[in-house]
Amino acid sequence: MDDNSYKPSDFIREIIKEDLKTNRYGGHVHTRFPPEPNGYLHIGHAKSICLNFGIAEEFKGLCNLRFDDTNPTKEEAEYVESIKEDVKWLGFDWDGREFYASDYFEQMYQYAIQLIKDGKAYVCDLSSDELREYRGTLTIPGKESPYRNRSVEENLYLFERMRTGEFEDGSRTLRAKIDMSSGNINMRDPVIYRILDTEHHRTGNKWCIYPMYDFAHCISDSIEKITHSICTLEFEDHRPLYDWFLDQLNLYHPRQIEFARLNISHTVLSKRKLVELVEKGYVRGWDDPRMPTIAGMRRRGYTPESIRNFSQRIGVAKRESIVDVALLEHCLREDLNKRAPRVMAVLRPLRVVIENYPEDLVEEIEAINNPEDPSMGTRRIPFSKYIYIEKEDFMEHPPEKFFRLAPGREVRLRYAYFIKCIGVVKDEKTGEVLELHCTYDPATKGGNAPDGRKVKATLHWVSAPHSIEVEVHLYEHLFTVPNPGDYEDFMAYINPQSLQVLNSCKVEPNLLNAKSGEIFQFERLGYFCVDPDSRNGKLVFNRTATLKDEWTNIMKRQKKDK
């Protein structure tokens, strides 16, 4: 799928290879991606998706998409659709194996009855507060429920009545009878069914009791004949329970393997924090291009390939870590560099009059669409006496190492001519540079001087009368600190500059019919994609990523030295 030769190797793949060698699962590999449909997918989920689907592909196995929909108070059908869209967009295909934990509710109910019959589960009348008290603490063992030793008959009768809706929400639970003194709190007679008289997005009002995760997940895996059930580290403590249910029920037994979830610098990935960003209006929604959600990244201009490549390069391990967002951006640039057509755009226009260029002449200049890929061809760009260049490409008093335009200095206009600055028009009061006067050398057409003289800089430009005015959204990291998740008041570290809207940017006329989602490289500036909010007559571009830029590094260093 990805055309790089990097072969992932990690402890999970090692385990699978070993299981294949020992024929533990009959030579099959079958994974699953099990999202709860209660929110939008983010880059952390992408890691899991790439892991599960990727492993299935590599080992010629299968990966199911299974919605873990056991809590109707939190889940909605809307999320199911967005999750499917995101997984598909990332380039993975569950090939019709779209399952739901709720598909197995009846079967789970029967397994619960079996547990009761075997004396391994009981109906408990403790309230949630009492349950908490009886559970004990990290250092103090729990106490056994007074209902723990009800007869099988009574348990069966009561559980039946829980199902038929005779009891109030929360008034009773079905609990596994394990060990109240276990050091692992999950084993202290965990709840396996709770009463929740709530409509479910798929089963409607058929049920008023719903299984808990620990019970539902292992059984779902077992029913689907999953071989390797890959989940995140916080479920490590649950593995003994996972194993216990399947052992007691004597069911086909997949192997649960835990890995460290993804963290990325300068952003947050926890559901709670992401919700807060949206609800408090710090971003414009779940698909705001600053969000680390799949939808946000898609709108920002990320490609599925770049995300998949990133997932591969960060590896899989049990050590908790924060991946530098620069690695993600690197993967993005690497992909976009190969595929994005180049185009010229000026974000902060500075008008330039070319004094010795004929007033009415318009030349069509040929430009290469992508130097990385000659098959993408060339295009023509109009050139005239009046052009715009980038404000920051001119300095009246240039510091050392600033190679661009300055009074008396000659530079190249990309694909066009050498120009020399001969005059600066400034606002008398503010001193702001309003306009530049230059001359051009007709002999340098195309960008080379026949006499062999060199210039130190090449500037991008657009012809003023032919340019299109567009809006551009510049994005920076959402947070100013690398690890906002470490702070309870993480909102205090939001980057006030994370969005900057520029309204009078000028782009070359070839962009007139650019379509939503199309990605371009604005030469020397970065990658930009057309936002879906673009309207006729007003294109909106999102800056997907900046280009790496030696000059900004130089400035940063100088700042630091001071």
Add this chain to the structure above:
RNA sequence: UGGGGCGUAGACAAAUGGCAAGUCAGGAGACUUUGGAUCUCCCAUUUAGAGGUUCGAAUCCUCUCGCCCCAGCCA
């Protein structure tokens, strides 16, 4: 302080008793009609620490230290 995990460079991450990979970031240079891309070089005498076993230890043993997770009728 009960239970479960994890400590390799600024950030990821390999190495499975035999010369501490690779990537990102950073630095130096070459090249360049994008200060982009590309190319070259540099960036861990040492694997949280201390002991021990061994011809040989990131890897095995012992102890110590640090970090993360668990007390939802959430997943």
